Amino acid sequence: MAARGPPPLLAVLLLLAGGGPRPGAADYCSWRGSGLSWEPRSRAVEQVHLRCTEGSLEWMYPARALRVVLEPNLSSARHTTVCIKPASDFQGASIYVERAGQLHLVASPQRDISRRTASFQYELLSNQSPAGSDFKKMALVEAMCRPCDDVELLTAICSSDFVVKGSIRNVSHDSENHMSQVDVSAQKVYRQKNRIFHQDEASGEWQGPVRTLLQCKVKKGGGDFLFTGNEHFGEAWLGCAPRFKDFMFVYQAARERGANPCEFQLN
Structure with missing residues (x-):
């Protein structure tokens, strides 16, 4: 993104502070406020400090x-990625990220004369690699689209936000947002961070949506799979997803060698 000049009056400026949090600072994850409460003639910039790795901001009447x-x-991470997801009705302000004294435009408002609310969610991810952003984007696409090797699979069942045995009910594609959604019919929910997978009141069946990149060209396939992955902004994103029988072979072989990084309850 190219650097821009000074921001307009209606703007949200994001800055990732280095060196850890201020001593004694409160643990504020989210902020909600209104521009109507500010002094109309003042030109001062309001400042908000947020200390969590994820949260939200809602600024009414910017x-x-x-x-x-x-x-x-x-402090243990060498690099940090800031992910921003503006609300679908985001309007009234522009979002800039401040890096090394330069402002980089992230999101612009929709032109609308109705009630304005500039709101978004944020999430901070720790990066252990100093690779450039273009390289990391390509690596992300490659990692999400290729099958996991045995080591990655064994690691995934230990560290993923969700681990589910199930089958594919349907696959839909969203070209506008460059993503595909896999609707999963779950037979067994081994682990989930939040209630992505839930029991349908009518059928009693456990089900949930899992997203992946459109570039992966996911297709509907028969049989049982082990779905693993992580949650971002309350959505499940697919990681390793081998056929369940292949996972069982890999896990049992690793367990016999004592090479499994964690115990996985199969029953």
């Missing part, structure tokens, strides 16, 4: 500029 300082306790 006025002037709001500077949001993200200062989570991520």
Whole structure:
């Protein structure tokens, strides 16, 4: 993204602070406020400090500029990626990320004369590799689309936000948002961070949606799979998804060698 000049009066400025959080700072994950409560003639920039690795911001009737300082306790990470997801009705302000004194435009408002609310979710991810952003994007696509090897699979069942045995009910594609959705009929939910997979009241069947990149060209296939992955902004994103019988072969072989990184309850 190219650097831009000074922001307009209606702007959200995001800054990722280095060196860890301020001593004694409160653990604020989210912020909600209104521009109507500010002094109309003041040109001061309101500043908000957020200390969590994920949260949200809702700024109703934006006025002037709001500077949001993200200062989570991520001192062990060499690099950090900030992910921003504007709300579908985001309007009234522009979002800029401040890096090295330069402002980079992230999202612009929709032109609308109705009630304005600039709201978004944020999520901070720790990166252990200093690779450039273009390289990381290509690596992400490659990693999400190729089958996992045995080591990645064994690691996935230990560290994923969700681990589910199930079958594919349907696959739909969203070209506008560059993603595909896999609707899963779950036979066994081994683990889930939140209630992505839930029991349908009418049928009693456990089911849930899992997303992946459109570039992966996911197709509907028969049989049982082990779906693993992580959650981002309350959505499940697919990681390793081998056929269940293949997973069983890999896990039992690793267990016999004592090479399994964690115990996995199969029953």
